[in-house]
Amino acid sequence: MDFSRDHFALFGLPRTYALDLEELDRLYREAQAKVHPDRHVLLGDAERRLAMQWSTQINEAYQTLRRPLSRAKYLLALGGIEVDQERRMSSEFLMQQMEWREAVAEARAALAGEELERLHLRLKSEMALQYQKLQVQFEQSAAAAAADLLRQLMFQEKLLAEIDDALTAVEA
Amino acid sequence: MALLQISEPGESTEPHQHRLAVGIDLGTTNSLVATVRSGMAVVLSDELGRPLLPSVVSYGRECIEVGYEAQAKQSVDPKNTIVSVKRFMGRGIKDIAHIETMPYDFVAAQGAKGEEGMVKLRTAGGVKSPVEISAEILKVLTQRAEGALGGPLSGAVITVPAYFDDAQRAATKDAARLAGLNVLRLLNEPTAAAIAYGLDNGAEGIYAVYDLGGGTFDISILKLSRGIFEVLATGGDSALGGDDFDQRVFCWIIEKAGLAPLSASDARVLLTRAREAKEYLTIHGEAPITVRLGSGEYVDVNLSTAVFSEITRTLVQKTISATRRALRDAALATAEVKGVVMVGGSTRMPQIQHAVGELFGQEPLNNLDPDKVVALGAAIQANLLAGNRAPGEDWLLLDVIPLSLGLETMGGLTEKIIPRNSTIPIARAQEFTTFKDGQTAMMIHVVQGERELVADCRSLARLELRGIPPMVAGAARVRVSFQVDADGLLSVSAREQTTGIEARVEVKPSFGLGDDEIAGMLKDSYTHASADAFRRALREAQVEAQRLLEATQSALVEDAALLSVAERTHVDSCVARLQGVLVGDDRHAIDEAMAQLGQATAEFAARRMNQSVRRALSGRNIEEIEL
Known part of the structure; x- marks a missing residue:
């Protein structure tokens, strides 16, 4: 059993941020249909254990690749760049974050559900733009810039x- | 008299290959057992034709009664008649709501480290753990199934609320073990319902399953597509159900009628009346409640729909709030949900139907029997897992873990290791280091829940890692690995990395039973019927061995090319050996021969698995695969 292949290679997909997610879904489902422990209940202990290990591995790979944040982080890690949150962020970004947090805390204290819904939607659309930028940076192989953006996204x-x-x- | 067996046209001509498997819905209020017969899932009724078994166990000095007989004892012997035992599974005495109104004699048990453990109950039949009480219910269902199907069961799928934590799941599996059942899988109740509904209706798309039972609430969001049932998110409350609605009515009656503190049997009578009133309101606008209590007091009140809705409004709101959260976790809007399947007897309440309909902007689906659908889904899954899959029947279930798993770190904070709604099976590892110079042991506290403080989460287990070689603080590298299997059950192991010293750890469940406790209970039940137990164990070993032989044979037919001649000869000799001892009555010889065959085929199994993964992921059939 070879668990050492990276998550992209496991699914036979190109090592890229702009992944074909429908294809990933399809491959994931096909792979689970083969290895899931439910498909191996009749066999001996060794095979059942293997099924669980394979199924676990495929879940891990799929979860990592499916979400843009974890996919980007994983891609950078494969390139030798660990994205940690210790690094200093721009003071402009930190100020914005503080304002956001205050707004959330206020809405929470006031039990303002609708305001929280609005904040949720606004943040979502801001993040969608960030993810588009991230894709461009990956296309241009701008790893350092991608890592900075990723820190913000985290x-x-x-x-x-x-x-x-x-x-x-x-x-x- | 033995009947001649004639198989259906097109079905397997080897009837002995059909393994007897059942699905069991071990409910708070009622339990059921179902199986698949001639391709149809059916609930198995008792000899009087009753499908439900009330989840009630009554302990006398000499005998144990279960079901309707026990239910009849509720008001005459409330202390020894246990109802809704599911609420106590994997729970400590402090976790149990409304404990002051319960007529039982609770015993606070101690956990492995002297902290609070799973609660026990003192009855006329002795001190009983909720695991033992649940096992009595499972035994009756097993007897019912074996009687109806005419043979020993090869396995069972047992359902649990999706929101059950690890301690509650482990307790359920222990109860099944104690009842002598081979557990094929613990299956989440809403997922079981989705299987029954989805396969029956050929459903595709996003579905929500809203499951309000007697004592638990679950909400699951699933994606159904091309034979795969994928749970996207689940949520709920494992201590919220129809019982709580009864409780609200009960308190309302006491207040309205100005009653003095009640005796245990009066409380039981009044709770029963409260439940009846709730059920009456399903089709009537007002429920009269009249009862003469043992204290001589007379109760005569009327409960209207409006008042009932008002006093239970916060309960309904809790379920709606959990549903919203599950949708957010799945990143879905209500409009994207194609249908809402209603499960559990408590969904009959009109205000529930109304609230759910309003949230989703559509009429909930009520075309299934909410009492039976979970057992039917479990039976379908059991049939598949037992290997009775019909050709063309090809579907798979991908479920999730309902609550995050984490560890206690400095300052009583939780470090999440596996987030909620992760697809199982899943594994994660985390490295820790020592705090002091020369530290040789480490205590690891595993918790489950979403809160930041350990004190607000559920304590699952404490493990002690010993034998770390003395080093300076921060030099040791202790890798703690979590593995959650397909039943949603967690196992934890830890190892010191720098020296490679494998300090095996023993998990001591905080609210579960230790292996020795289970062994003790099993021994107790065996001494009562040791000959019977011996036969049963032998029969189980034979069924298991038969299963392994069939699986090995079919693997050899499919993939003979993966074995060298010498390897094949070795496997064949192990097969012959097992076949030889199978007909005898030496259980240990069977176990031994099975272990040998297992060993002989381990490498073969690995090659087969590699091959099938490669085929699946390459998207085409490869004629020759290099090993």
């Missing part, structure tokens, strides 16, 4: 999760 993804948590809290 902040924004976290913020999005916070908005969703606030929504859940407000609705309960």
Whole structure:
């Protein structure tokens, strides 16, 4: 068993950010249909264990490649660039983040569900633009710029999760 | 008298190859067992034709009663008659809501490290764990199924609420083990319903399953396409169900009628009346509640739909809020959901139907029996897993883990390792280091939940890693690996990396039972019927061995080319050996021969798996595959 192949190679897909996601979905489903433990319940322990390991590996590869953030991070890691959040961000970006956080905290305290929905949508559309930029940077092989943008996106993804948590809290 | 068996045209001509498998819905209020017969999923009824088995167990000094007989004892012997035991599975005494109104004699049990463990109940039959009580229900269903199907079961799929955490799942699997069942899979209830609905209606697209049972609430969002049932997100509340609506009515009656504190049997009577009133309101605008209590007090009140809706509004809101969150987790809008399948007896309440219809902007789907659909789906999955798949029947289930898994870090904070809604099976590893110079042991605390503070999450297990060689602080590299299998059950292992010292760890479940406890319970039940138990164990080993032989034979037919001549000869001799001992009654010889065959085919299995993965991922059939 060869678990050492990278996630792109596992699916036989080109190592690129602009992945054909429909093709990825199709390959993922076909692979799971072969290796999933449910397909191997009748066999001996060794084969069942293998099925679980393969199925786990394919899930991991699929989850990483399917989402743009983790796909970009993984691509950079393959190129030897670890994207960590310790690096300094531009003060302009940090200011914006603080404003966002304040707005979320205020809406949460005021139990303003609709305001949180609005913030959610606004952030989503901002991030969509960022992801488009990211794609361009990958096309131009601008790895350092991509890493900077990715750091910002990691902040924004976290913020999005916070908005969703606030929504859940407000609705309960 | 043995009947001649005639197979259906086009069906397998080898009836012995059809393995008896069942799906069991182990519910809070009622339990069911179903199977697939001639391609149709059917619920198996008792000898009186009743499909449901009330999930009630009554302990006498000498005997144990289960189901309707036990239910009849509820008001006369409430202390020894356990209802809704599912609410206690994998739970500590502090976790149980409304405990003050329950008539039971609870025993707070201690966990492995002296912290709170799974609650137990003192009954006339002795102190019982919820696992043992659930096992009694499973035993009755097993007997029912074996009687109806005419032979020993080769396996069962048992359903659990999707929102059950690891401790609750492990407790359910332990109960099945204790009842002597071979668990093919723990299946999430809403997913089971989706299988039954989806296969029946050829459904494609995004579906939501809203499942409100007696004691649990689940919401699952699934994508159905070309034979794959993919759960995108799940949410819920494992302590919210019809029982809570009864409780609200119960409290309302006490307040309205100005009752003094109730005796255990009066409380039970009043709770029953509360439930009846709730059910009455499903088709009536007002429910009269009249009852003479043992205390002499007389209750005569009327519950209107409007009041009922008002006192239960926050409960309904909780389910709607969980549904919204699941949709957000799946990144979907309500308009993208093609249909909403309603499951569980509690969805009969009109205000539930109304709230769900309003949220999704469409009428919920009610064309399935909400009491039976989970058991039917489980039976279909069991049939498939037992290897009775009909040609052309080709579908697969991809489920998720409902709650994030994490570890306790410095300051009582949670570090998430596997986020909720990850598709299972899944594995993740994380590295940790020592805090002090010369530290040789490390305590790892595994928790489940979404909150930041460990104290707000559920404690699953504590593991101790010993034998780390003394080093300066921060030099050791301890890699902790989480693996969640297809049942949604977690196993954890840890290893020190720099020295390669494999310090095996033992998981001590905080709210589960240790292996020795289970073994003790099994032994207890065997001493009551040891000859029976012996025969049963032998029969199980024979069924298992037969299964392995058939699987090996078909693998040899398909992929003989993957073995060298010497390897083939070795496998063949192991097969012959197993066939030789199979007819005898030496269980250990069978186990041993099975282990040998397993070893002999391990490498073969790996090659077969590699080949099938390559074929799937290359998108075409490769004639020759290099190894």
